[in-house]
Amino acid sequence: MVNDFCLKALIRPVLDFPKPGVIFRDITPLYQSPRAMRVIADRLIERYVEVDFSHIGAMDARGFLIGSVLAHQLNKPLILFRKQGKLPADVLAEGYQTEYGEALLEVHADSLCEGDSLLLVDDLIATGGTLIAAVNLVRRMGAQVFEAAAIIDLPELGGSTRLQSIGVPTFSLTEFSLTE
Template identity: 85%
Template structure:
C-alpha cells in the first residue's frame, strides 16, 4: 500500500464536467508522468500479489493496460487483454455491459484462458463495475475464475465494488474518491 508519506490522490487530476456535465473525471495521466508515483503504485500492487496464487493477469482497455502490463511483467504472469469491441484480430468472446454513459461491449480472444485458470483483473478505476463484471463473465465462460479485481481508484458511491463482491469477485483499490471530492 502507498505509505502515509506518499500522497497518491495528489497525482490524480480531477477534471470537472468531463465527459459530460456534472461528472468529475479522474485523470491518472499525472500519475504516469511521475516516475516516483508510478513506482509507488506498482510496488503496492506487487507487494500485495507477489505471494498469491493465480495464473494470469487480465487488463481492461485502455488505462488498465498501463498498470496491468507492469504487474504482469513484474510477477512473471501472462497478460490477457480485454478490449473494446472490434479491436482484436482473432476469434473472440464478447460481453455487453452498461457504462455510466451508455452500452458497450468487451471482447477477449476466445483462446486466452483454459478451464482452471485464475485471473487477477486490473482497471484504472472501479465506478459502476460494468467493465470488470463483463470481464468476469468472459473469464467464467472460458472455464476460468477471477481471483480478484484490482484498481488504482474506487468510486464507492457508484456501487461497482459492491456489485463485484455480490458476483463473488473480491476487490482491492489503492485509494477512493467520493463523487463530490475535488
C-alpha cells in the same frame, strides 16, 4: 490505501467531462511521475507476489498500463480485454452498461483455459460494468477471477459492491467520494 506518498494528490479532477455533472479522475499525472508509478507498482506487486493465480487480465485501455507492469514483474501472462473490434482473432464478447451508455467488451476466445485464475486490473472501479463484463467472459472460458484491483475506487457508484456480490473481491490503492 497507500500512505506517505499521496497518489490522491496527483489524480487530477476534470469537471464536466465527458458530460456535465461528471468529475473525471485523470490519472495521466500519475504516469508522468516516476515516483508515483513506483509506488503503484510496488504496492500492487507486494500485495500479489505471494498469491497463487495464473494470469493478469487488463482492461482497455488505462488498465493496460499497470497490467503490463504487473504481468512483467510477477511473471504472469497478460490477457487483454478490449473494446469491440480491436482484437484480430476469434473473440468472446460481453455487453455491459457504462456510466454513459452501452458497450461491448471482447477477449480472445483462446486466452484462458478451464482452471485458470486471474487478477483483473483497471485504473478505476466506478459502476463495475467493465470489470463485471470481464468476469463474465472469464467464467465463460471456465476460469475464475481471483480479485479485481484498481488504482481508484469510487464506492458511491457501487462497482466494488456489485463485484463483491458476484463473488469477486476488490482492492484499490485510493478512493474518492463523488464530491471530492
